[in-house]
Amino acid sequence: MAGRAAGAQRRGVEANLFELNRHAGSAADVVVVGGGSCGSVLAARLAQDPARSVTLIEAGASYLEKWDWPSSIRDAYRMPADPGSRWVQTFATELSPGRSAALVRGRVVGGSGAINGCYFVRALPSDFAELSRIAGSPLWSYDSVLPYFRASESDRDFDGPVHGGGGPMPVQRTRPADLTRVSSEFRAVAIERGFADVADLNDSTGDGVGLVPLNVDDGVRVNAAMAYLRRRPSNLTVLAGAAAHRVVFDRGTVIGVEIAAGVATRVLPAQTVVLAAGAIGSAELLLRSGVGPADDIRRAGIPVVCDRPGVGASFADHPETAVPYRYTATGAPQLDAVAVQVALHHGALEIRAYTHPLSHLIPGAGAEPYLGVALMRPESRGRMWLDERGGLRIEHRYLTEGSDRSGLRDGMRLAADLLDGLKERGVIEEHRAVGDDGFVAAHLGTAQHLTGTCSMGPASDPNAVVDERCWVHGVSGLGIADLSIVPVPLSRGPHATAIMLAERAAVLFATPIRG
Numbered sequence: 001m002a003g004r005a006a007g008a009q010r011r012g013v014e015a016n017l018f019e020l021n022r023h024a025g026s027a028a029d030v031v032v033v034g035g036g037s038c039g040s041v042l043a044a045r046l047a048q049d050p051a052r053s054v055t056l057i058e059a060g061a062s063y064l065e066k067w068d069w070p071s072s073i074r075d076a077y078r079m080p081a082d083p084g085s086r087w088v089q090t091f092a093t094e095l096s097p098g099r100s101a102a103l104v105r106g107r108v109v110g111g112s113g114a115i116n117g118c119y120f121v122r123a124l125p126s127d128f129a130e131l132s133r134i135a136g137s138p139l140w141s142y143d144s145v146l147p148y149f150r151a152s153e154s155d156r157d158f159d160g161p162v163h164g165g166g167g168p169m170p171v172q173r174t175r176p177a178d179l180t181r182v183s184s185e186f187r188a189v190a191i192e193r194g195f196a197d198v199a200d201l202n203d204s205t206g207d208g209v210g211l212v213p214l215n216v217d218d219g220v221r222v223n224a225a226m227a228y229l230r231r232r233p234s235n236l237t238v239l240a241g242a243a244a245h246r247v248v249f250d251r252g253t254v255i256g257v258e259i260a261a262g263v264a265t266r267v268l269p270a271q272t273v274v275l276a277a278g279a280i281g282s283a284e285l286l287l288r289s290g291v292g293p294a295d296d297i298r299r300a301g302i303p304v305v306c307d308r309p310g311v312g313a314s315f316a317d318h319p320e321t322a323v324p325y326r327y328t329a330t331g332a333p334q335l336d337a338v339a340v341q342v343a344l345h346h347g348a349l350e351i352r353a354y355t356h357p358l359s360h361l362i363p364g365a366g367a368e369p370y371l372g373v374a375l376m377r378p379e380s381r382g383r384m385w386l387d388e389r390g391g392l393r394i395e396h397r398y399l400t401e402g403s404d405r406s407g408l409r410d411g412m413r414l415a416a417d418l419l420d421g422l423k424e425r426g427v428i429e430e431h432r433a434v435g436d437d438g439f440v441a442a443h444l445g446t447a448q449h450l451t452g453t454c455s456m457g458p459a460s461d462p463n464a465v466v467d468e469r470c471w472v473h474g475v476s477g478l479g480i481a482d483l484s485i486v487p488v489p490l491s492r493g494p495h496a497t498a499i500m501l502a503e504r505a506a507v508l509f510a511t512p513i514r515g
Helices: 002-022 037-046 125-135 142-152 181-192 224-228 278-288 294-299 402-424 437-442 495-510
Strands: 028-033 054-058 088-096 099-106 153-155 169-171 208-211 236-240 243-250 253-261 264-275 319-327 340-346 349-354 370-375 383-386 392-395 428-431 444-446 478-480
Touching: 028 037, 028 253, 037 054, 037 224, 037 236, 037 495, 054 264, 088 444, 099 278, 099 444, 125 142, 142 153, 142 495, 169 224, 181 208, 181 340, 181 349, 181 402, 243 264, 243 278, 264 278, 264 495, 278 383, 278 392, 294 383, 319 402, 349 402, 370 402, 402 428, 402 437, 437 444
Parallel strands: 028 054, 028 264, 054 236, 088 392, 153 169, 264 478
Antiparallel strands: 088 099, 208 340, 243 253, 253 264, 319 370, 319 428, 319 444, 340 349, 349 370, 383 392
């Protein structure tokens, strides 16, 4: 099977290099940059109009049939997301002063959704109310986006007015009988402590513990490319192994994308370009293309095309603190499982009962089992920019706001209480949850859920980068459709919302296609 996958990859690269040469002299109607969760959806939906030519650019490899994909990407019970993985691109960040971390992003069609933990929980209606308020438009209210959530999914457990049954992404939850012991007992302890037992986390507006919706089918992690790009129409070209360097403009109007495939570098002409390279990649491409804070761009030696101070200026991400514990002899998991089967929500907190030590899930990760305590609505904001040598710099600036520190302290106390319950039930022997700032700082990590590097908002807002229809302010023919445009931290993990966002954006871009 591994040889078959490798052969499919070689054939795909050769075909795509041929396509790159064949299309070099003609302009596609739309070029989508980035074949990840959003780009795969967007390209597939835009190409449903047979009169529109669509080219999807992806720096990593491309696969077609489900079983052509490498086993490490298919396996829903492992995450090939370590910094040494061939399927990731790694970025350095400073989470807080003196605490650095590696950010990993998928470098393959399907993007980060091809390497993640299969968590597929929707953002809350309150998130979309806030997004609509900032955007100044009802286009992003919960009522407006619900049809696109439904169109994206095929929920195996629930139907009714909030769920879809015929969409490309399979969604299901682990059956209670198949939960690992730590997941089952964590859920029981949470209910014992008075938290609601939430039947469906994708139809929830508040607190409670529930089974995590998963984009899994028969043990296979189904990423967006696997779901949306399997049957490609003749008007959709996928250029894998092609890295985008910058968007090319002529007097403020898009004319193409400069890309490299192997040693060849050329401009791929385009009538319209849509960035879907993720919250890091799309912001970096804008900066390298001369769109962003003018002073920073000039210092990096790049000609300014459009001064948009909001590019990279104020992003959000979910800080996560690990609370280690030790299993009893009978508490250790004995079966394969996705990373998180059960999650508890309490206000701005999400407590994740990881099924295994990360070393079982991610090669080279920590060997201790732990609860993850994540702050889902942090007030602290990070910054991303190009330095004087043109290098990308990222600072998360976690815990700069006192409310975030107090929120995580509250999370530590809640985690300690839940772990005490697991100890009473004989699942764990001990834990090290301490509700003070020192413990939080020492165990601080990131959920890697960046949003807001290219935020949505009206043109009058200097921090806004795109309008409510996802077109970039101040230039013509350039859009963005990924989590970079979401101006608020989402109250749940972002994957399901990213897929929906691309579904919604495809309709907004389609008429008219050029901003």
